[in-house]
Amino acid sequence: MLARDVPSAGSSAVGVRRVGVVSLGLIGGSVARRLVAQGVEVHAWNPSLPALEAAAADGVVPARTIAELCVAEPDVLLLAPPLRAMADVAREVAAHVRGGTVVTDAGSVKGAVARVVREAGLASRFVGAHPMAGTEQAGYAASDASLLDGARWALTLEDDTRLDAFCRVAELVTGPLGGVVRVTTPAVHDEAVALVSHVPHVVASELLRLVGGSDVTDLALALAAGSFRDGTRVAGTHPRRTEAMVTDNAAAVAPVLRRAAAELAALADALDAGAPVGAFFDEAAAVRAGARVAGPDDARTTLTLEESTWRAELLSRPTSLVVGADERTSAVTLTTP
Amino acid sequence: MLARDVPSAGSSAVGVRRVGVVSLGLIGGSVARRLVAQGVEVHAWNPSLPALEAAAADGVVPARTIAELCVAEPDVLLLAPPLRAMADVAREVAAHVRGGTVVTDAGSVKGAVARVVREAGLASRFVGAHPMAGTEQAGYAASDASLLDGARWALTLEDDTRLDAFCRVAELVTGPLGGVVRVTTPAVHDEAVALVSHVPHVVASELLRLVGGSDVTDLALALAAGSFRDGTRVAGTHPRRTEAMVTDNAAAVAPVLRRAAAELAALADALDAGAPVGAFFDEAAAVRAGARVAGPDDARTTLTLEESTWRAELLSRPTSLVVGADERTSAVTLTTP
Missing domain, CATH: 1.10.3660.10 (6-phosphogluconate dehydrogenase C-terminal like domain)
Structure with missing residues (x-):
């Protein structure tokens, strides 16, 4: 269902009220800071105590263990550890996660994360994410709410990704996190x-x-x-x-x-x-000239996603940008080049 | 002979009073405009008439032929045609050049130019040059005196390059042309x-x-x-x-x-x-960290060049920058990192 000239999906959404964050590094810390500033309740666990205490002073509810974080039943639980720690974290989360918590991550490589999440048994509540933001620094001390201003996030879908889980993560990213979303699969990403x-x-x-x-x-x-x-x-x-x-x-x-x-x-x-070598450079120039992908200010369309077609629908639009989402109505707002 | 804390070589030089330019493209045109603005007498020839007429309106003395340009006996004659035309231009110049005219060029490749200049019989009065300046545009209409502001020029030496010819071109580049000079050979360039x-x-x-x-x-x-x-x-x-x-x-x-x-x-x-692949990136980082080449504001030294040693002396300092030169005294001012 296509509807033009309606309010953007997610513009008044209030769906994501509590978020959990595993590991307060550059990305996890920036997410936590930004969500606290936006009035979202943020719970976090971090392997080292000083960063957790600093985050607590900044308004984050500290958890002593991943289990304790899961028991808080956040609407979304973001896994943001170094990639090498992702398998251990996923297993620990799988052992304790409960209720309607949707799990996402911030890893820069999506195929490997999707694999360890599936092995841990978390696939049914998981939506992969990669915020395309970063600096040369690392750690909570370097984290900054503004790092995520307008950031592009890749969200990755698999055959069994749940529509409601996708909408919830997209609502979080395009709402309180202030980002925009490209939808793809782990392998294409x-x-x-x-x-x-x-x-x-x-x-x-x-x-x-x-x-x-x-x-x-x-x-x-x-x-x-x-x-x-x-x-x-x-x-x-x-x-x-x-x-x-x-x-x-x-x-x-x-x-x-x-x-x-x-x-x-x-x-x-x-x-x-x-x-002759001219074709080498002509072919490169053609790729550059052909580049046409949607930005946040291009024309908007709101799309109500249907259970049977939503993955194919979104994956058929690699140059579109999701700028709003609403879990209650399964509606997303896209811009198109 | 090294002398510190003396006036820079070339600071009051008046050696280059008349310059000839073959081809008023982006570089030849920019050189002509800048020299006219500096009060140097500029003669020029260009294969097409409209650019030559435009340059004449800008204060350049137009020549109808390369022969006529040579007869004006410029102190320096700059060859700035497209590279593919360089051999023909060099032969025509060789047939008509006279007096003390020193020949230089503005080609972006120096080995090929040195070869055609030698074949034309011009090597004894030639010093190769490559101004590292340019834009995406071409032609006299795109030329601009400011294109050469502070430009780095490579000047290339061969075994039989004359000291006085080198000093004259270096004096022109670091004086009225407002550039700085790296000295090298055609192959290294x-x-x-x-x-x-x-x-x-x-x-x-x-x-x-x-x-x-x-x-x-x-x-x-x-x-x-x-x-x-x-x-x-x-x-x-x-x-x-x-x-x-x-x-x-x-x-x-x-x-x-x-x-x-x-x-x-x-x-x-x-x-x-x-x-392991770490060494690949460590080695790259080491090259970046080791980069240390002189800029125009580094410490200055004035060097009086001697006939028997000047080429080796200058070529042993690839990271130095020539910022002044005086043909009368064979002195150059260098900065050193």
């Missing part, structure tokens, strides 16, 4: 972020490695101008953080790197042979 | 710009090609954030211009692309094998 984030980080580092490995390092750096500065900017990310990105998403990153290697080697062959 | 300009352009295009060639183009573009924007910015250069860059410098670009391909494929292998 992981390939997409390999393409637009992880491989660009690798390539920026490779540009520096090429200079460092040459015989003319000093003069090259002396002549470097805008194209090199732009191309290597994200190589300023801490090496351990970039390493974690690409190893966590290795299954999606490696094939993209192989394609890049093959295409660069083919271009080198063409240059050596004096063969 | 071409490898360095492959590393910091041409290959970064290729890689930016490759990042777009990877997205365009994937099954998830739309979602990838929808999730693209800062790292992708930065990494693909120079892919906005016109495809024909990037194509010309890499084909003109193919001999230096192709080996760098092969190294990139090999290192990206090796990283993919390591990811597939679950092997």
